[in-house]
Structure formats: structure tokens, C-alpha cells
Amino acid sequence: MCVLTRDEILRELETGALVVEPLDPDQVGPASVDLHLGHEVRVLIPTSNDPIPVTDDSDPSQRTELLKLDKPYRLPPGHTVHGITRERISLPPNLCGWLEGRSRIARLGLAIHVTSGFVQPGVSNHQVLELSNLSAVTLELHPDVRICQIVLERTEGKATYQGRFADQTQP
DSSP states (O other): OOBOOHHHHHHHHHHTSSEEESOOGGGBOSSOEEEEBOSEEEEEOOOOSOOOOOOTTOOGGGGEEEEEOSSOEEEOTTOEEEEEEEEEEEOOTTEEEEEEEOHHHHTTTEESOSSOOEEOTTOEEEEEEEEEEOSSSOEEEOTTOEEEEEEEEEOSSOOOOOSTTTTOOOO
């Protein structure tokens, strides 16, 4: 496997094998594509201090609510919410990707994924971001900010993701 550079990313986009919608050409960097925060976040519903069971059947949507980013969302220190990319990413069966933070955002203390930054080959959806405030101060999340980047790699062989989140459009 190898990381795609700008020339290879542009070639994949030109042939239509890779689709990023919407896309401004200046989002394509030397070896990644910048992605924007969409217009919704999913937050945990405040409940009692009862533990939340973490099982194979856990469904985060049962304990969360979806909020529109009509105004900036204030993310307190130590809290995590789910955001989503504005862009829909469609990868061919021979490309996979990694969601990574952008330096200027990370330096403010915002992590864009906790553990699930891998983007499966053959996926065609919006990517959910696990936005965690690692700083000591509240951070304001604004829609349409270039919040992360996807680094693309060629795979050995071909595969297509068809799992639970194959068609996700909301965080």
C-alpha cells in the first residue's frame, strides 16, 4: 500500500474513480484532501450517572440527539460529540483512507477522531468525526471549517464496505 500524492489524487478525481462532493481544487494538498465540518453534531443526552452499556448491539443514536449548527456549538473540555463531513466521499474498491486532524485545529486541542479514523475501500458516504476537546478551555465548533483531511492509500486487492454505516449522511 502507498499514500497517494496530489498528482495521483487529481488523476483519480479526473477519471471519476474517486469522488469528493463538493470539492474545491484547493482542498487537494500534497498528499491529502481537506474536508469541512458539516452542519450537524450529535451529542449525548444528559442522563443520570447510570453507566451506558458498551456491547455489540450498542446504538449511539439511542442516547444522543442531533443538533443543527445554526450557531457555533460550544464543546467543553473533556467532552466528545459527533460531527460529519460536508463532503460525501466515494472511494473505489482499490483505495482506502485515513481521517487525520489538521495541524492548526489540533493545536487548539481539538481531536477529530478518537479511534475510528479508517475509511473502508468502496465506501460512498459522509464521514462521521469524533470531535473531542482535549484542551482546558471550551472550543466553539463552526460549520464549513476545514477541520480534517483524508489521506488516501492504494490497497492490495479490492473490497467494498457494506456495513452498518455504508449510507451515513448524519453524525
